[in-house]
Amino acid sequence: MSTAPQSSDSNGSRPDTVLVTGAFGLVGAATVRRLLDEGYRVAATDLDVPANRRVARKLGDPHLSAHWADLTDPNQVDDLISTVAPTAIVHLAGIIPPQCYRHPGLSRAVNVDATASLLRAAGNLAAAPRFVQASSIAVYGPRNPHRHNDILTPDTPIRPVDVYGTHKAEAEALVRAAPLEWVILRLGGVMTTTGGLAVNTDMLHFQAALPADGRIQTVDVRDVATAFAAALTTPAVREIFLIAGDSSHRQQQHQVRDSVAAALGLIDAFPPARPGNPDNDEAWFATDWVDTDRSHRVLAFQHHSWPDMLDEIRAKVGPLHHLLRPAAPLARVWLNWLSPYHGDHRTYADPWNAIRPRLGNSLTQPEQH
Numbered sequence: 001m002s003t004a005p006q007s008s009d010s011n012g013s014r015p016d017t018v019l020v021t022g023a024f025g026l027v028g029a030a031t032v033r034r035l036l037d038e039g040y041r042v043a044a045t046d047l048d049v050p051a052n053r054r055v056a057r058k059l060g061d062p063h064l065s066a067h068w069a070d071l072t073d074p075n076q077v078d079d080l081i082s083t084v085a086p087t088a089i090v091h092l093a094g095i096i097p098p099q100c101y102r103h104p105g106l107s108r109a110v111n112v113d114a115t116a117s118l119l120r121a122a123g124n125l126a127a128a129p130r131f132v133q134a135s136s137i138a139v140y141g142p143r144n145p146h147r148h149n150d151i152l153t154p155d156t157p158i159r160p161v162d163v164y165g166t167h168k169a170e171a172e173a174l175v176r177a178a179p180l181e182w183v184i185l186r187l188g189g190v191m192t193t194t195g196g197l198a199v200n201t202d203m204l205h206f207q208a209a210l211p212a213d214g215r216i217q218t219v220d221v222r223d224v225a226t227a228f229a230a231a232l233t234t235p236a237v238r239e240i241f242l243i244a245g246d247s248s249h250r251q252q253q254h255q256v257r258d259s260v261a262a263a264l265g266l267i268d269a270f271p272p273a274r275p276g277n278p279d280n281d282e283a284w285f286a287t288d289w290v291d292t293d294r295s296h297r298v299l300a301f302q303h304h305s306w307p308d309m310l311d312e313i314r315a316k317v318g319p320l321h322h323l324l325r326p327a328a329p330l331a332r333v334w335l336n337w338l339s340p341y342h343g344d345h346r347t348y349a350d351p352w353n354a355i356r357p358r359l360g361n362s363l364t365q366p367e368q369h
């Protein structure tokens with residue numbers, strides 16, 4: 001059905017068939033594209049929904065096979081693994097914020113239990129595949145920039161407090177205990193220049209809750225894909241890597257959304273966001289700047305700076321920019337209304353409590369106010 005992938009370089013053997021889970025999501029589609037471009041045979045699995053079928057059709061490639069499966073069903077996982085018999089697995093399937101807050105049970109089923117099923121089924125193969133796990137900076141928990149002068153490293157103690165970070169930390173523990181070669185990538189704020197970010201009212205509500213001055217290190221999804229591809233052959237196994245963009249990606253939350261909106265033509269569309277409370281270490285979101293020296297040295301993935309991403313967005317929007325510009329004041333009124341702080345005149349952001357009425361309790365650990 002397909003030609004054999006190119007042979008390996010001197011660093012290690014190149015996996016024949018790579019199974020990518022969550023293959024038609026934001027990171028998944030970019031990773032599948034990258035692996036196909038590098039000559040891999042890719043077995044892509046995701047939920048059988050129209051949006052995923054559309055992405056699969058767009059990616060269409062003789063070296064790509066789509067396998068529709070619900071990974072929360074251990075029988076479907078067993079069938080998938082025995083059918084594909086992958087030589088490596090890139091495990092991206094996940095439920096991310098804010099959906100995981102609305103559906104904490106589903107989040108556990110996908111982010112933790114499905115990981116356990118995949119590891120168990122992979123362990124039953126004659127040759128255990130390498131397992132590359134998508135994790136997140138969220139495992140470190142809330143980060144008050146007024147308290148922490150340091151940046152995150154793989155050795156910074158984890159302290160997840162929300163559903164997402166807690167489930168990702170549990171999944172990491174399962175992967176680390178498994179008797180196979182593993183690599184864990186903890187991702188920063190993944191961004192794209194081509195659409196594909198799930199921007200909906202829940203997301204805008206959630207974004208508005210975040211402290212304006214919270215630190216976040218963004219990264220282009222294509223660079224994330226490069227990191228996952230490199231993790232398939234790196235000799236540095238049983239290691240955790242932090243994946244974020246170069247120093248131009250070290251930003252505050254408000255800078256990310258304001259600069260993307262401006263690049264789209266929606267200048268000043270976002271009402272001013274609230275600052276975080278310097279005296280409350282818990283009332284911050286679980287993002288920060290990270291040390292990428294080692295990950296970049298080993299995985300060589302940083303190629304798209306933040307200014308370059310904004311230039312690309314501007315170029316793609318083109319003349320539509322002029323049409324969007326007059327819409328900015330209207331967008332501002334709507335976004336103000338969507339904010340969880342609408343009509344509340346306190347000074348500081350209080351993200352976990354602010355999103356609770358709409359999205360439910362996002363915490364697994366009690367806050368210490």
Ligand SMILES: Nc1nc2c(ncn2[C@@H]2O[C@H](COP(=O)(O)OP(=O)(O)O[C@H]3O[C@H](CO)[C@@H](O)[C@H](O)[C@@H]3O)[C@@H](O)[C@H]2O)c(=O)[nH]1
Nearest residue numbers: 022024025026027046047069070071072092093094134187
């Ligand atoms: N097969 C299968 N796929 C699932 C399941 N649940 C979710 N998925 C798929 O998992 C994909 C997740 O993609 P997105 O929602 O677009 O998220 P992402 O931004 O690509 O998230 C990636 O990065 C996160 C860190 O930033 C990771 O936490 C996440 O696991 C993923 O790698 C989607 O295509 C979704 O259909 C399931 O039960 N079975």
